[in-house]
Amino acid sequence: MAIVVESEKACTVNPLKMSQPLGATYAAMGLDACMPVMHGSQGCTSFALVLLVRHFKEAIPLQTTAMNEVTTILGGYENVEAALLNIRKRASPRIIVLCTTGLTETNGEDMEGHLATVRKRKPELNDTELVVVSTPDYLGAFEDGYRRTVTAIVKKLxxxxxxxxxxxxxxxxxxxxxxxxxxxxxxxxxxxxxxxxxxxxxxxxxxxxxxxxxxxxxxxxxxxxxxxxxxxxxxxxxxxxxxxxxxxxxxxxxxxxxxxxxxxxxxxxxxxxxxxxxxxxxxxxxxxxRQRSQLLDAMLDSHFYTGGVQVALGAEPDLLLAVGSLLQEMGAELSVCVSTTASASHALLPAREVMLGDLEDMERGASHCDLLITHSHGRQMATRLGKPLMRIGFPVFDRLGNAHRCQIGYRGTLNLIFEIANLMIGKIAHHHPGNWVLPQSSLDCATAARQGNRRT
Missing domain, CATH: 3.40.50.1980 (Nitrogenase molybdenum iron protein domain)
Structure with missing residues (x-):
């Protein structure tokens, strides 16, 4: 059972976590004929839109109520009504998921009251399902916004x-x-x-x-x-x-x-x-x-390169548990674990400690590690430390094929194990160019990896 500690820094330097509204939008993207709407400023929506487009390399439907200084102070009902009517007229969605942001949450707007009033004033919206989710971006993280949205969809529909x-x-x-x-x-x-x-x-x-x-x-x-x-x-x-x-x-x-x-x-x-x-x-x-037997063989082949390897891992709680547990089962040591938000998943992680922090916290503890695992915002950290980086989670914007990666099931686990093992083989080859040979045991592999670190 991992001990959860919080970073004591006054500010976030290199963010690991994404916001709740972004997680809510991500959940809404899994509904057919749906339009996610962020009730907040245009900047909040633009930031989320850019991350989603860069990760998936696809057009992303996402709208905003475009709050400004005046409507933030006086209330955003008119913006909500105008946004819903315009979206219905132009896109004709069957579902609209309206998620709040820190701007409107701080103002204390009654979103359920807004939607009830809109329903009474504009009966043309009665053929569209409206789901509202409270997702202040100054609390929680991506996973929390996703969780709240799925729960709200179930409750409403x-x-x-x-x-x-x-x-x-x-x-x-x-x-x-x-x-x-x-x-x-x-x-x-x-x-x-x-x-x-x-x-x-x-x-x-x-x-x-x-x-x-x-x-x-x-x-x-x-x-x-x-x-x-x-x-x-x-x-x-x-x-x-x-x-x-x-x-x-x-x-x-x-x-x-x-x-x-x-x-x-x-x-x-x-x-x-x-x-x-x-x-x-x-x-x-x-x-x-058959796939199970193939996975067993893959674990046998790969454990020479993962056994004894020290890993620094930064991810949302459930992804941290999934990848971290597999690494531990393959003989690796979870030396540094950084996550984004509190979760019951942390109690199941086979590590000594989980820090709720950012990528700077991860970098500070990862100098002795053999492998870094986090999303694409960790690429500069990997360059500074001279470590291989495995990209997981969201966002991954400097690699193609994120929509098609499979890391679950027997087959997906096999793919993930080979990806990790091949990174370690590449690390050994980089530090021992020319006439190098594959290590014959996990101890040899870990020793070779650490010798490569010392030489750099």
């Missing part, structure tokens, strides 16, 4: 229905990529089950070209599917951040649930396929038995 035995809900955490979600869906369908994925960014942010254009999200969980989630026989959540939404589903529609703290690694995927076999009454398909 899910309808209790008669149970469909073959249908289950999948609640993916914000740390899962479109490729991860597609892999999870494929695993569930292989057992003859029908998944309702909420939210489903694999349909909207998977990097596909389409002849159809519209001003809203194109793909994702439809409004009918969200409502039908109340008919599912079971809910599977991936990450502690999905617990609130799963509990809300259980309270509203009586749908039991299980939270998988991670789906990266051997043991959690064994639990997943066992649970799916139990729910479906079917045996585990031969395909996944």
């Amino acid at each position: 899910v309808t209790p229905l008669r149970t469909v035995r073959e249908q289950i809900n999948l609640l993916p955490g914000s740390h899962l990529s479109p490729g991860d979600i597609e892999e999870l869906r494929e695993i569930v369908c292989a057992f003859g089950l029908q998944p309702v994925v909420l939210p489903d960014i694999s349909g909207s942010l998977d990097g596909h070209l389409d002849a159809v254009w519209r001003g809203t999200t194109l793909g994702g969980t439809t409004l009918d599917q969200i409502r039908a989630a109340g008919a599912s026989a079971f809910t599977i959540g991936v990450g502690e951040q999905t617990r609130d939404a799963a509990q809300m589903l259980e309270a509203m529609a009586g749908v039991p649930f299980e939270i998988f703290e991670r789906l990266t690694g051997l043991e959690p995927n064994d639990r997943l396929v066992d649970r799916l076999a139990q729910l479906s009454g079917r045996a585990v398909p031969a395909k996944y038995r």
